[in-house]
Amino acid sequence: MPIQYYLFLSMALFSIGIMGTLMRRNAIIIFMCIELMLNAVNLLLVAFSKMYNDSSAQIFVFFSMVVAAAEVAIGLAIIVMMYRKVHSVDINILNRLKH
Amino acid sequence: MNLYEVLFWLLTVVAIGSALGVILSRNPVSSVLFLIVTFFAVSGHYVLMNAQFLAIVNIIVYAGAIMVLFLFVIMLMNLNADAEPQKNRLVQLAGVLSGGILFLVVLAALKTSSNNLLEQTATDIGLIKNLGMTLFTKFVLPFEISSVLFLSAMIGAVVLGKKGEPQK
Amino acid sequence: MIVTLLIVVPLLAGIFSLLAKNNTAKGTAIVSTIVTLVVGALIGVEAYTTPLSWSIDWIPTLGTKVSFVADGMSTMLSLLVSIVMLVVYISNLNKKVENEGSFYGLMLLSQAGITGVFLASDALLFYFFWELALIPVYFLCSQWGGENRIKVTFKFFIYTFVGSLMLLAAIIYLATSTPGGSSFAWNDIVRAGSSLPAAEQQWVFWLIFIAFAIKMPIFPFHTWQPDAYETSPTPVTIVLSALMVKMGLFAVLRWLLPVVPAGAEFWSETVIILSVIGIIYASLLAIVQTDLKRLIAYSSIAHMGLMSAVAFANTEVGMHGVMVQMFNHGINITGMWLIVSMVEQRWGTRDMRELGGMASTAPRMAIAMVVIALANIALPLTNGFIGEFMLFNGLFSSEVACGTTYMILAGLGIILGAVYTLNMVQRTAYGDAIATKQGGDLTRNEYIGLAVIIAIIIFLGVYPKPLLEMTSGMVSMMP
Amino acid sequence: MKAIIAATILGIVMMFAGLFVKEKKSVVTIATLLLLVLFGVNIYDISFAENAPQSLFNNLLRVDSYALWFNMMMTGCTFLYVLLLGKHIRQVGNHVAEYFALIFFILCGIYLISTYNNLLMLFIGIEIMSIPQYILAGSDKQNMKSNEASLKYFLMGAFTTGILLMGITLLYGATGTFYITNFTFLQTASLNPLALAGILFILVAFAFKISAAPMHLWTPDVYDGSPAPFTAFMATVVKAGAFVGFLRLFHISFGTLGEHWMLVVAIITAATLLVGNITAVYQQSVKRMLAYSSIAQAGFMLFAVVSVNATAWQGMIIYAIAYSVATIGMFSVLVKMKDYTYDGFNGLAKKQPALAFFTTIFLLSLAGIPLTGGFMAKYFVLTAAVEQGNLMWLVIFALLMAAVSVYYYFRVIMAMYFKTGDAELRAEVTSTDRLLMGITCVIIILLGVVPHLFMGNL
């Protein structure tokens, strides 16, 4: 299996994640799309780990999950805080700060 | 087309398909579910590449814990309806186009990058024992320092999530 | 070491004035300026033959030094600073200024900056003083200026600041081209600059020149000037026109022509043409001005145009003339502004359409005005003549193509100069006396100020030898 | 690197202090003292450091004197920051001790970023630095703007995390290592497209962190929305930390590949300068203007990145200090004001001459007027660019933009000195405030006159 395939797969998932962040208005969905991007990267990392037969990349994936978990904690807290204020998670209403 | 390849393509199709499902489904809950499917597919890939430990962690942490958290929040906020107002078509098109163009550009840039083949021989670096050794010897600093990250996250959850701040 | 006094004294006095109580400010200013005048004179005696210099290391990582060199030209200009500032302080003694401490403090700071520009022989130090001279002036104009002051002053500030920044780019470029990679000493900068390939010198020339051209100002970079002169309080206008424009010209002689000789040679004709256009253009505009300050502003542009044209004509006598004329123009224009400020103070307007009859109501002032006006149009036996004769001679004998034509065109300036200057005299001094608000002839301190100016005008007009000798060494130093 | 450990422990101590000390004022005092301790630890680190760079923790960190010096300086800036703004931090919300703990954690992240030798450490360092910022941005919970800033910052930050990870991964794919000194292309001249793609992704991520165009769009909103005391910290020390990480990677690892990325960085630099300066012109709020100004200043700091030489490193540290000190000073004034718009400053000089004077010094430094630190900072980075060669166009462009910057900085000065108005204060200006601001001014002037004092033996 050429590494290219994993590269392209990962890039495809990554791009789908990006598209999602651009297309959706729901903050939670956007956040999920970002998680999708992280996963795409993790997949690629594992593929490279396999290619180089090097475990440090897998450690890296481990840490990226750690970070993702921390981010989720914060992110959801922020979204909840936001929701309490405006009863919506639509990012389009976040436009008090502009220009 | 051996089994390995069959599995690869199968998982790939599932992963991409469910990823598209995440961004296209109008119901947040189905988005979450699609995402969990994607994670499973990715875990499948991990298994294919002999990263068994990560495959398990991915399912437990990501699909299990994190996505449940998402689901929980969505349910908490009653966002399980299809009610999400869509962005207008033009914006969506722009999103798809720009994402697609980025994809194509990166692809074009990387198409000649490397032609290494992933050997299908099994390795044991992905086993928990080996990873544990590496993690607690070579990478002990990041492991320890991650605690700071979690402390911060904890503080964040407390500071931001706690209700009842008195009005100034 | 004595050289540093010229800068340190006004600097400390300025800081003291800013911090101290108001009523000490005038005294501080006058005393410190007298000190610098005396020091300048002492140095002048020394620097007549050999330049004085002083230097210590400053920022070792950059290779920059605090180093001053007082040669003939620098000393002459430092003396000019002291004389002009002293005259300004003295003739302002009877005027009330709001918040005196700050006013005189800033004036002194600016004075230190200008002197520093003339004395610095380190490029970065030069740049520091260049800006130090500007910033206090900005505050002075914006705080104590006339109508529209904020906008106009800011335009002036930004305009000159853009020029300074281009200069900074050039200094950085030249400093990195020095043999050691980082030296700012005048010698090294000159060596580095003049050994650059001609093509590079040609664009480095513009980086440097823009800064100086804006300061002088040379057509078409002059539009800040009439507005700024008009709105500034007169003491500041004097600083601007008598001293700061000289900084530009001085810098051309010290930091442009020797540094990028090939660039200067390549562009000299362009600059001369611009300057000559400036002379005629500014003179024509001066004719239609009705505001005294604007008239003098345009007149100053015309005069500076002549000097800059000659500076680029690259003849020995011309250079000498430029240096002499820097001093003379500084003195003359100071006199003009003093008169204007007195007019404004007495009759409450600078509009010539509303003025007249000064010769009847304030005859001494009228006489002073006529004398200074005559010096301004370079009548023989006033200081203006010597300089202008040498300037014309320099331009005329220049090897630049069409030097003769430029000289004759520039010469039209002296005709037009006569027209607008005499217009001014006629409209303010002659005619029937207008109803005076607060008439009266010169007060004692004003009298002293003008007397000093006129004495210098006449003395140097009749016996220019001291001035000529002081600056003559510089001509041979020029490449 | 005792400082990393110290920062972590002191952060935890701070959290516990919140439990036991109820008086907010005392919390601030404790934080100040602990920061002093941290500063002391930094000095200790530097005094006992070897001359040669040291590899620590299985070569995950590589500590050199530059990093130590930088850390010490940034800790010093933080100390100054807490001194100047401490009492305003305590007015932001209830969780004062937590805020300070987060600041300690951020410092910990900065220490990692300034010393990493492995991309993993970079990644974790950046996250440790970023996550507390999301919290601090949203700490004024009652304020809708603060919430909005927090969510915006978080969403875009998380997005950037993905980009950064992708970059690191591609780089790993090209070289097979995460150690920045071991990349294979350091030996060979050719460059794998994977590596280039990785470099570009990492570049984008850094560009986001330092708010360089076109990844700067979060900056004005977040800086505007966040509570002013935290904006001050985010815009200064944190940004400087990100810059040093940027510089480390691009100079140590990618330095030899300049031809591949330099033009891209140069374009980013130009765009940043343009956007930051031009947009700031139209702003009506000083706080928002400072946000744009921080973008513009980042444009100048990018000069240190784009030019790979020793002067760039010197320039970076001077710029970081000068910019941080001046901006912290500016914010310390801003938080005293009732009205953050320009008009709010009208006539301040009459009412508070000292405050106006200090503000003027801060602004002059930001504008890069000689004899202030801002000038020296600009001078160093521009010199670095000139030494690099081929970047003269960028230098001239930057200087033109600097002229534009004068416009918006001086508007504040004009408002204070030349306009009449009744500048109302939110908080009283005590003599301690004045003393501290005066010290800040002295630091700025010292930076402008004797910058080598702040560069150690670099």
Next chain:
Amino acid sequence: MIDLVWLVPFFPLLGFLINGIGWKKLPKSAGGFIGSAAVLASFAVSLGIFFEVKSSGTATVVHLFDFIQSGNLNIPFAFQVDALSSLFLLIITGVGFLIHVYSTSYMHDDEGMVKYFAYLNLFVFSMLLLVLGASYLIMFIGWEGVGLCSYLLIGFWFKRKDFTNAAKKAFVMNRIGDLGFLVGMLLVLLNFGTLSYQEFFGQVEGGQAVVTSSTYNWIAICFFIGAMGKSAQIPLYTWLPDAMAGPTPVSALIHAATMVTAGIYMIARSSVLYNIAENAQHLVAVIGLATAIIAATIAIKQYDIKKVLAYSTVSQLGFMFLALGVGAYTTAVFHVMTHAFFKALLFLGSGSVIHAMHGEQDIRNMGGLSKKMPITSTTFLIGCLAIAGIPGFSGFFSKDEILAATYGHNSVMYYLALGAAMMTAFYMFRLYFLTFTGSFRGTEDQKSHLHESPAAITIPLAVLAILSIIGGYVGMPAVFGDFHPLNEYLAPVVSNHGVHHLEHNTEWMLMGLSTVLVIVMIVVAYRVTKKANFAANTGIAKILENKWYVDELYDAIIVRPLGALSSLLDKIVEKLGIDGLVNGVGKTVHWASNRIRLMQSGQVGFYIFIMVLGITALFAIGFFWIH
């Protein structure tokens, strides 16, 4: 005595300083006395110098101090005493003294009398510098100095706008000429490296300098342009009639006797140059002749007593330039001298009349004054006879010499010059008859106050009248024997060059012709004035009355366009163009700021969108542009 030459300008300078500094405090009489005494002292020294020069005949350069010294440019402040300058010294101080004395009475009622004498002394000082200078630069100092004094004195009554306008006009027109002079000086300096007469002429005569003849011509033309301004030649003559705004003694001294002859002095001084520069010399002759004719025609129809004299002066100056142009340098100097006498006389006479008429200058309101003012009338008549060229009076000798020289040069020019001379006779006697004969046409009030002027006025008139008669005998025509002390005196410095000596018969004939014609013109003038009616002029007369509309012409082609151009530059180029451009930059920044600002839409989605676009662009640049 020659070493003391600095005393000559020193006395007037001293007088100027005393009167100038004490102009407010000194009593009027003291001012007059100091002023006159200073000039008298100068006159005394000048006389001494004159005789010393006469006996030795050599030129002496007296070095006073270094003036301009720069590199190899070295111009000392030095005086040159020789026949030419000493002669002029006498004329200036002599006539000057008389006019000073005259002024003590004439200006007695004016409150600014002390100031007036200060100016007058300053003028004498400048004029002396002009003639004494040993180089063109020192001459230039005096040259501009006299211009200044002229300016100050024309505008002496500064409250009158038209007077100050006239003063300004005079100065500016002089400046135009001065620019020519300056260019000439620079040309000399460039080609010969010196401005000193002795060195310059030495090089020209010795032929050491390698200079083309066109350069010589250019130098000569440039100097002549200077002379045009100062000596009121076409096209720069219009200031002189206006200059009559000044007090009448000033007109006599500056605008008739001395300053306006500076141009003649300068060209005579440069005779060596003009001998070589033939084309330029020819130009001098043509311009001189044209000026003589045009000014004469204008004078015919003027009604202002001083204007007539002013145009007559312009015309006479034209004659002098004609002489210079045909190489008759000493003749020109001769005419300068005689002209100084009779024109000063005429002006002072007119001043006496104006004084008596209380400021009235229009001759249509005069008439029959000879009864009331016998001395003035007689002396004025003598002046008229002299200027008209009646044999026996000084004017006859000098003018005849000019005509003779012209005849030898070119007969057409001679006839034209003769025509001008005839007109001179006509308008002078028209003036005389209208003023002094017939019946009084003024108001009764004026009539009752008519009186002869006091002694301080009449004595100078008498002295000048005597000089106007005898002044000509220093240069007798060749037919009367070889008596020409003036030529002999001037010979070491300047002599006629290329002037054909005429046959005695021809000379007799020319003299006879001019005398007869002049007498005819006087008769015609008498007839014309007898039936004078002052109806409005028409046709050519109107054009003449309006001075050929030259002022209007200048106004239309120079003054107005210049003003319009200036306004245009001020309003369009400066404000809209250059300043607009500068402000435009600022406005553009502002505008751009306002646009770019809108990118900050507040939408996170949009921000990420821009980021993605940015990433794409960077990849495109990084991969496809650089490689």
